[in-house]
């Protein structure tokens with residue numbers, strides 16, 4: 207087997223590395239599809255769709271213990287259900303599923319649309335707007351806080367925690383850990399204040415505090431872990447999906463015009479934005495028994511990262527993989543993961559993206575990048591010029 211090239215040993219999927227990550231994926235898939243990076247204590251990475259698919263479907267070899275998050279996500283306890291292996295995983299996941307069925311998500315539709323319309327109207331009134339901070343993030347925080355039963359007045363706190371935990375964690379792990387503790391303390395107090403729960407409450411906290419697993423209620427620690435994970439999983443993923451889709455549309459006036467004229471085409475187009483821009487670029491596993499992938503020997507104890515963002519652009523799986531084909535059919539992408547940990551709320555994530563894009567395009571006149579030369583940032587601000 208050839209040595210790992212320097213691009214592999216230095217491979218990262220966080221922070222500034224995101225600016226050029228799609229070029230990196232192309233090079234790695236060609237030169238070293240299963241490679242080893244020295245970062246975060248060392249990890250293997252899989253960039254081909256077929257390898258990611260196989261590993262995600264083999265939890266007996268690729269465990270989520272101690273965590274599927276690399277580096278750690280500002281917490282010292284395993285997160286439910288992402289860091290839980292079979293057989294316990296299924297019971298936790300069963301608790302969540304009724305919250306995110308297509309029917310349950312459809313009930314949120316009108317409220318989501320009202321929120322998107324209100325935020326888009328504020329953007330439309332401006333000549334230049336940061337649509338990340340003024341549209342994508344408040345949209346996602348508002349929808350999720352209502353669903354979860356998190357007090358609306360606490361939303362500025364959520365934004366700060368997301369900044370510290372999601373945006374700053376590779377550059378400043380201590381800041382992420384400190385924010386993680388604050389989040390845990392916050393949910394600890396919130397859960398205690400809800401006690402055995404207000405009768406008649408109809409939100410996620412009520413659902414979790416009254417749910418049963420094998421005939422028993424969840425413990426306080428389990429509830430805390432669930433809340434923290436949902437906070438992480440529910441907030442910046444959809445914000446990323448919305449922001450990055452607007453980033454694409456800002457540079458492609460014809461695509462913008464087409465979806466403005468044909469809003470019914472947005473659901474199919476949204477799948478293509480999810481495929482090419484992958485709001486969750488990668489998730490980790492730990493190998494628990496020696497194995498081999500594409501001739502590389504992976505040992506028990508090694509960390510292995512499934513790079514969904516790279517698999518989503520694998521030419522072996524998609525024609526013209528780097529192109530956004532607005533009406534691409536049979537788009538079975540990896541943006542929500544695959545296997546037993548596939549996103550439990552994919553119905554909500556994709557619906558929120560569709561509603562946000564439809565309302566934004568219906569309300570905001572033609573928009574473009576203020577600096578077309580600026581690279582793609584998965585994270586951070588997205589400043590757009592509004593109107594011609």
Ligand code: HEM
Pocket residue numbers: 262274287288289299302350436439440441443444447484485486489490514540541542543544545546547548549550551552554555556559
């Ligand atoms: C466009 C938005 C979203 C994307 C792209 C996304 C993507 C993902 C991915 C890639 C995984 C991990 C799959 C794996 O490692 O195998 C995941 C897991 C998960 N996501 Fe999402 N997600 C989104 C929105 C949400 C939202 C809004 C929520 C909750 C309100 C949520 C809740 C979860 C949960 C609970 C899991 C863990 C499932 C398990 O371990 O069984 N996600 N998501």
